[in-house]
Structures are given as C-alpha cells and as structure tokens.
Amino acid sequence: MEEAGDCLKRLAKQLSGKELLWQAGNEQHPYGPKKGRGRGDGDRLKVLFSERHDMADRVSAHILIGGTLSRGKYPALVQAISNDNPAIDWDGTPFDPTNIPANAPLALMDHEVAWGRFEAIEACCHRLGLHYVRWSNGYIGSFPSIRVVYPGHGEPETFLTTEGDDQIFSIEHIRELGSVEAIEAEYRRAKLNPPPLGLVDDDLIDEVTIHG
Known part of the structure; x- marks a missing residue:
C-alpha cells in the first residue's frame, strides 16, 4: 500500500500552480513537516493547497x-x-x-x-x-x-x-x-x-x- 507521504508528494507534483502545505497543530510548513515532527507524534496532518496570486501591476x-x-x-x-x-x-x-x-x-x-x-x-x-x-x-x-x-x-x-x-x-x-x-x-x-x-x-x- 502506498505510504501517505509518498501519496502526498505524488499529488503535489500533479497539481500545477499550487503550493503544498502541511499543517501540524497550528503551524504550517511548506512541502513537509517541520524537522523533528513526524506522523508518529500524534499531530493531525492536513494538506492545504493555496493559489499563488500574481499581484503585479x-x-x-x-x-x-x-x-x-x-x-x-x-x-x-x-x-x-x-x-x-x-x-x-x-x-x-x-x-x-x-x-x-x-x-x-x-x-x-x-x-x-x-x-x-x-x-x-x-x-x-x-x-x-x-x-x-x-x-x-x-x-x-x-x-x-x-x-x-x-x-x-x-x-x-x-x-x-x-x-x-x-x-x-x-x-x-x-x-x-x-x-x-x-x-x-x-x-x-x-x-x-x-x-x-x-x-x-x-x-x-x-x-x-x-x-x-
């Protein structure tokens, strides 16, 4: 069975124009969990996708x-x-x-x-x-x-x-x-x-x- 982390990485590659964020508790970390924190620490991990907005005139x-x-x-x-x-x-x-x-x-x-x-x-x-x-x-x-x-x-x-x-x-x-x-x-x-x-x-x- 595909590991959750591998699945998330695969999804991230498939989504163009998106940014992959992990949320552990109240913290968001680009591209993966903060060093020292993993899936085994009991935190609930979410994957959030945010649009990148071009604010240039x-x-x-x-x-x-x-x-x-x-x-x-x-x-x-x-x-x-x-x-x-x-x-x-x-x-x-x-x-x-x-x-x-x-x-x-x-x-x-x-x-x-x-x-x-x-x-x-x-x-x-x-x-x-x-x-x-x-x-x-x-x-x-x-x-x-x-x-x-x-x-x-x-x-x-x-x-x-x-x-x-x-x-x-x-x-x-x-x-x-x-x-x-x-x-x-x-x-x-x-x-x-x-x-x-x-x-x-x-x-x-x-x-x-x-x-x-």
Missing part, C-alpha cells in the same frame, strides 16, 4: 533590440524571450527565433507586462551588450509611462513619456537641465533607437566589434 509595453551578437550566444537571447513570452505584434503573433528582421531592430511587445518590464530580456541584453529601447505604459497610482534606453553599455537611462511614447519634460526637469542645448541633448538620447539585430559567426564577432 500589468501594462502594455514594447521593446526594440539591436546590435551585433554571435550565433553561439543567440540561444541565450531566445531563452530570455521565451521566459518573458512577448509577441512580435500587438495581435499576439509568437516570436520565431528563425525569423529576425534583416534591416531593423527586433521588436517585441505585450499587453500584460508585469510592472512594464521585460526583466529576463533586459537582463540578457545587459549581459550580451545589446542595445535596447523599452517603452511601457503607466499604471495609475503606481508608476508613469516611461522610455528606457540602454545603448549596450553603462546604465539604462529613463525618460518620462506619454501613452503615445512622446517624451515629457516637467517644469522642474527643464529647470534642472538649465538650457535649450541640454534639453535637446536629452531629447536626442531618448530617441536613440537601436540598430538592426545582426547575428555573426563566433570567429568573426571580435572583428565586427572592433571595426563596427
């Missing part, structure tokens, strides 16, 4: 990715895209790793992005030195619409925008910048879109990086 967002990448590192980017699961258009067309735009940056988007960030993709771009620009809509009472520009090095720069991705300059920020020249320079940085995403053979990546 979700908004529309899109990201453009460009730069030069070796074919050997391309799978890392593909995996990051798979993790965030955006589409190539607002209608939800899935990303196809074999179909990269020839003369444009890779464009990805989604209507339901947690906190407006493609966390896996952006982290991968930082590691690989890829240029990206991400726009995300605002969420009332939580965060504004922004455009984030990462040129492939250094730190990303964030700019306030409208829902139509037009840059906003508050009066306070204008005073901080102090001149028309500084305002125009920031405007140009905010509009710096990535180059096309190009894949090259691994033995050519150093030469491409040096000579552009």
